[in-house]
Structure formats: structure tokens, C-alpha cells
Amino acid sequence: MKSNPTPARDRAVVIGASMAGLLAARVLADHYTEVILVDRDQLTGGHEPRRGVPQGRHIHSVLGRGDEILAELFPGIRDDFAAAGAASARIAGEVRFINAYGVLPRVEVTTPSICATRPLIEDVVRERVLADPAVELRDNTDAAGVMVDGGGRIRGVRLVARDDHRDLPLSADLVVDASGRSGRSVAWLDGLGHGRPPEDIVHSNMGYATRRYRLAGSTGRDQFIVVAARPDRPIGMAAGVVENDSWVVTLFGYGSHQPSGAEEDFLPQLEAIAPRDLFAAVLGGQPLGPVVTHRTPTSIRRNYQRMRTFPRGLIVFGDALCCFNPIYGQGITVAAQQSLVLRSWLESGSDDPRVFFRHAAPVVRGAWDIVSGADLSIPEVPGDRPLSVRVIGRYMSRLQAAAVGDPVVGHAYLRVLNLLDRPTALMRPAIAARVLRPGAAVRALAPTDPQPTAVGA
Ligand SMILES: Cc1cc2nc3c(=O)[nH]c(=O)nc-3n(C[C@H](O)[C@H](O)[C@H](O)COP(=O)(O)OP(=O)(O)OC[C@H]3O[C@@H](n4cnc5c(N)ncnc54)[C@H](O)[C@@H]3O)c2cc1C
Known part of the structure; x- marks a missing residue:
């Protein structure tokens, strides 16, 4: 990334102390004197689901790439997870993934991944982030808007205490919106005259x-x-x-x-x-x-990199940038990948949010292509299916069949599902040749019985 004169880095404020906000705070703490994490929920720990993260009651997996990044950002965190009671699973030695054609091969693609409830994962990560003296948590506090200077730069956030509704303006050199899928910045930017980001939406329902x-x-x-x-x-x-x-x-x-x-x-x-x-x-x-x-109801990708104007002093992160149909378990891992983009952006000395968004876009796209392609293969999901989507859909169906019987294809597929490789890895000639050979095609046309009986393979 290109370097600019180093901007002031006294205080960063992160809106949302869930997984994306925590990962952002971890990286920001290496560059800012003070990082303030704001959340409207009371964050008491105790591994209990909370109001601001209703998805926390449902199954959450951390994909292989996410697990690798967590271990890099928080050395020793696997021990912390284990100490908090989490189990772990080797991917795919201890993960049974059954698609339309059978069980994917038990090839190892990465180190064991965390098996725990979502609240436990979040609590362990939060404890590590807050152990850094540069990071402070202000929970039970709503971010109600952003503050702007005469030049149009974002200079902080307007906070409101939830208990007594006190206004608490907080200045900042950088504001990170990690407020989740509703993405507060969309309305704030519109109100400031920047318009709304172009969005891609898949109604997966x-x-x-x-x-x-x-x-x-x-x-x-x-x-x-x-x-x-x-x-x-x-x-x-x-x-x-x-x-x-x-x-x-x-x-x-x-x-x-x-x-x-x-x-x-x-x-x-x-x-x-x-x-x-x-x-x-x-x-x-x-x-x-x-x-x-x-x-x-939807997967939403917000293309901030395509906005004509965007104010300095703000970036959008995690689900607020892109939220997915959750069945592929990508959200935490994509937020972790974004945290590495954030780190490079900060290291480059750039002050231009559009540079961050431009570098985050391909990271988001890798996961988006997997899930939107899968969604559009479901007849009930509305949306255009141009020829390119139909051709890739047919190829992916053959690949899934081939992956069951061929450990080389299975390994490549599992690495992509775990966001360890980009989806284009599945188009490499060595993989395509195995997918397109006649035997694989026959299997692809004959899905297994609806009742999956291939257990314990
Ligand atoms: C049903 C379901 C299952 C999922 N399963 C998986 C999975 O298996 N694996 C996976 O990786 N991902 C999964 N996800 C996605 C994952 O939960 C998110 O991607 C992940 O939590 C990162 O999101 P986030 O931190 O950006 O937003 P969120 O987790 O939604 O958190 C947003 C935070 O912002 C706070 N907030 C919002 N507005 C304000 C405000 N104005 N002021 C102050 N605070 C505010 C909220 O209280 C909350 O803490 C799933 C999602 C769903 C819906």
C-alpha cells in the first residue's frame, strides 16, 4: 500500500465490541495510543448469548484461515480456548462434511479448529484484547452518530449512555464501524451528503x-x-x-x-x-x-470502494462491510482477514479509507463468490443467473461430486471452503482435469439418496 504523511494516531474508536470490532481493536492497539471499544450491550462475560448478537445462540464454527489468524494475532490463544472449556477438531479428520454426493475425504487441511459456543469464542477473544492497556471498553453505550470537522473529516463519535441517556461526545483520529449487518455508516454517510455505497444483495432467506x-x-x-x-x-x-x-x-x-x-x-x-x-x-x-x-433474509456486500467520495477518519469493518448467508460459517474468518488488511493499511501510513476498502474488497469477494454461487444454485433464491454463473454452477456441482471420491479435489475444495485458498484455486488446470474427466461427470449427475447414510466414513 502507498504511504502518505503519517496521520495523527492518538485515539481510535471502534463501534461494536463483537468479533469484528475486537479483531480491529487488536490491530489498532499496535498503532494508536488509545483504542476505545464501544458497545450498546452490557458485556459481562459468562459465555452467555446477548441481545446485540442474537446469532450467538446458533452454531458457530471458525474456519481454518480464521483459526490461523486468531493464533497469529493472539499467541497462545488456543490454550486460552481450551482453558475456557472449548474443544477442537481436526479439519477434516474430525469433521464430517456431507454434500449431495457423500462424505468429503478426511484429508487434513490445517491445524485443529475451535469448537465452542459463539459467546465463549467472543469472551476469550475479548479478554485477550482488553488485556492490552491501550484498549478500553465502554459498554452499555450507543454510538448515535459521527462528528465531522469543517473539512469534512470524521473527528469522532456521538455516544449516548444507555442508562441515563447522557450525550458523551468522543473525539477520535479514526472511527471503525463494526456495528454489524445493519451498518450504521450507511445512514451517517448519506446524511453527510456522500450518498450510499453500491450494494450487492442476494435474497437467500x-x-x-x-x-x-x-x-x-x-x-x-x-x-x-x-x-x-x-x-x-x-x-x-x-x-x-x-x-x-x-x-x-x-x-x-x-x-x-x-x-x-x-x-x-x-x-x-x-x-x-x-x-x-x-x-x-x-x-x-x-x-x-x-x-x-x-x-x-439477505447477504449484503457494501462496495464502499466504489463510492465517489468518502470522508477520511472512518472505515467500515466486519459484517457492516459484508454480511453473508451464514451456512458457510465465514463471518468471523472474513473479519479476521480484514484485520490483516487493516494492519497493512496502518503500516503503510495511509490515511485514505478508500485504500483500505480497495484492499479489503478481494478478501470479501473470495467468501462472497462461494456463498452467493451456492445460493444461486438453489432455484428458490431469486436473482439473475447469467451464463457465467450457470457455467460455474455446473462446474461446482461436478467438483462436489469429484471431491467425494478424489482426495486431491477434496483437499482443494476443503481449503477453499476454509478460506485458506481463493475460489480460483478450484479452476487450476490440475484440478479442472480431475473434475471434468468422465468418471467425475457421471457421479455429478447422480446425487445420492436424500437420506445421507454414509456415516463415519
Ligand atoms: C445465524 C448465524 C450463524 C452464524 N454462524 C457463523 C459461523 O458459524 N461462523 C462465522 O464465522 N460466522 C458466523 N456468523 C456470522 C458472525 O456471527 C459474524 O460475522 C461475526 O459476529 C462478526 O460480526 P460483527 O462483529 O461485524 O457484527 P456483530 O457480531 O453483529 O456485532 C455487532 C456489534 O455491534 C454492537 N452495536 C451495534 N450497533 C451499535 C451502536 N449503534 N452502538 C454501539 N454498539 C453497537 C452490537 O451490540 C454488537 O456487539 C453467523 C451469523 C448468523 C446470523
Whole structure:
């Protein structure tokens, strides 16, 4: 990145102390004297779900690349996770990933990944971030707007205490909006006359229903089991071991196939798609709470790099920049990847947010292409499917079939799903030749029975 005169770096303010905000704060603390993390929730720890992060009740996985970046930014954090009660799983030695054609091969793609509830993951990371004396948390505080100087530069945030509604203006040399999918900056920038960022939107209309269980029975070596949705059956499930020897079990479905969320429907809906060993272990097991639901109507990519004007002193980060249909578990990992872009931007001395957005765009695009391509393969998801999308969709279907029987293709596919490689890695001649050979094509045209029986492979 190109270097400019070094901007003042006394104070940075991060709006949102969830995963993206925490990762941003970790990187900012190496460059700013003071980093203030603001969140409207009261952040008491205790590994409990909270209001500002309703998705925290549902299954969360950290992909291979995300796990690598966490270990780099927070040396020794794997020990912290273990000490807090998290388990871990080798990808894919202890992860059973079932697609339309069977179980992906058990090739190792990275170091073991964290298996824990979302609140535990967030609490452990927050503890590490707040251990840095440069970082201060102001919770129970709303960011209500930004402050601007006469030259149009963002100079801080207008905070409001949630308990007594006091106005608390806070000046800053840089404001990072990590306020989640609603993305406060969209309205703030519009109000300042910059307009709105061009957005890409996919109406995936994804629904989740989740229940926590103590299992009675074994799933073999597998700590995490996924049954992917597919065009002819747009439902799936994911289940994984978490702290306290319990499992989070999630059903998901597109549009009219969303799980109902009714308690009496959960087991029948699970039985229709879960591998038999897992279903038996759930059936004989003990529910540890109610069924909870969540809807994610859209994936939204906000192309701030394409805005004609953008004020200095502000960047947008995490889900506020791009939020995904969650079934590929990408959000935390993409935020972690953005934190490396933020670090390079700060190291370059740049003060121009558009440089940050330009470098963040390809990172976001890698994950966006995976999930939007998968969404558009589902007939019920509305949206244009130009020839290029249809051709790639057909190729990806053949690749998924080939991946089941061919460890080389399986390895390449798992690395891309874990954001360790870009999707273009799947188009390399060596992989394409294996995907397009006649045997792979035959398998691609013959998806397996809707009831996945290939357990414990
Ligand atoms: C159902 C579901 C399942 C998911 N599963 C996975 C998964 O398996 N793996 C994965 O990597 N990702 C997953 N995600 C995505 C993941 O949760 C997010 O990508 C991740 O939390 C990073 O988001 P964030 O920090 O940008 O925003 P959020 O986590 O949404 O946090 C936003 C924060 O901003 C605060 N805030 C908002 N407005 C204000 C304001 N005005 N003032 C002060 N504070 C404010 C909120 O209280 C909150 O703490 C899932 C998402 C959903 C919906």
C-alpha cells in the first residue's frame, strides 16, 4: 500500500465490541495510543448469548484461515480456548462434511479448529484484547452518530449512555464501524451528503432452528458434522461439540424450507436429513434448552470502494462491510482477514479509507463468490443467473461430486471452503482435469439418496 504523511494516531474508536470490532481493536492497539471499544450491550462475560448478537445462540464454527489468524494475532490463544472449556477438531479428520454426493475425504487441511459456543469464542477473544492497556471498553453505550470537522473529516463519535441517556461526545483520529449487518455508516454517510455505497444483495432467506443437547451415543471421531443444502433439497444441518460436553444442533433451510422452530417439529425435521448415528445420539440425549430460531433474509456486500467520495477518519469493518448467508460459517474468518488488511493499511501510513476498502474488497469477494454461487444454485433464491454463473454452477456441482471420491479435489475444495485458498484455486488446470474427466461427470449427475447414510466414513 502507498504511504502518505503519517496521520495523527492518538485515539481510535471502534463501534461494536463483537468479533469484528475486537479483531480491529487488536490491530489498532499496535498503532494508536488509545483504542476505545464501544458497545450498546452490557458485556459481562459468562459465555452467555446477548441481545446485540442474537446469532450467538446458533452454531458457530471458525474456519481454518480464521483459526490461523486468531493464533497469529493472539499467541497462545488456543490454550486460552481450551482453558475456557472449548474443544477442537481436526479439519477434516474430525469433521464430517456431507454434500449431495457423500462424505468429503478426511484429508487434513490445517491445524485443529475451535469448537465452542459463539459467546465463549467472543469472551476469550475479548479478554485477550482488553488485556492490552491501550484498549478500553465502554459498554452499555450507543454510538448515535459521527462528528465531522469543517473539512469534512470524521473527528469522532456521538455516544449516548444507555442508562441515563447522557450525550458523551468522543473525539477520535479514526472511527471503525463494526456495528454489524445493519451498518450504521450507511445512514451517517448519506446524511453527510456522500450518498450510499453500491450494494450487492442476494435474497437467500435463510432460516435456522437450534437446540443444545447432551448426546447419548457416539458420532465416532467426529466433533463437527455438516449436511449441506443442495438444489433439490434446500435444507441442511450442522452439529458440533462445544464446552461442557454438549452439542449445538442446528437445522437450516432456504425460503419456504426454513425449519419451523416448533419444538415438536425439531426431531422429525432432523431425522429427515441427519446421519443416523448423530440422530440416534440426539434422540436418546437430553435437550439443554428450548429450540431457538434466527432468520437471515439477505447477504449484503457494501462496495464502499466504489463510492465517489468518502470522508477520511472512518472505515467500515466486519459484517457492516459484508454480511453473508451464514451456512458457510465465514463471518468471523472474513473479519479476521480484514484485520490483516487493516494492519497493512496502518503500516503503510495511509490515511485514505478508500485504500483500505480497495484492499479489503478481494478478501470479501473470495467468501462472497462461494456463498452467493451456492445460493444461486438453489432455484428458490431469486436473482439473475447469467451464463457465467450457470457455467460455474455446473462446474461446482461436478467438483462436489469429484471431491467425494478424489482426495486431491477434496483437499482443494476443503481449503477453499476454509478460506485458506481463493475460489480460483478450484479452476487450476490440475484440478479442472480431475473434475471434468468422465468418471467425475457421471457421479455429478447422480446425487445420492436424500437420506445421507454414509456415516463415519
Ligand atoms: C445465524 C448465524 C450463524 C452464524 N454462524 C457463523 C459461523 O458459524 N461462523 C462465522 O464465522 N460466522 C458466523 N456468523 C456470522 C458472525 O456471527 C459474524 O460475522 C461475526 O459476529 C462478526 O460480526 P460483527 O462483529 O461485524 O457484527 P456483530 O457480531 O453483529 O456485532 C455487532 C456489534 O455491534 C454492537 N452495536 C451495534 N450497533 C451499535 C451502536 N449503534 N452502538 C454501539 N454498539 C453497537 C452490537 O451490540 C454488537 O456487539 C453467523 C451469523 C448468523 C446470523
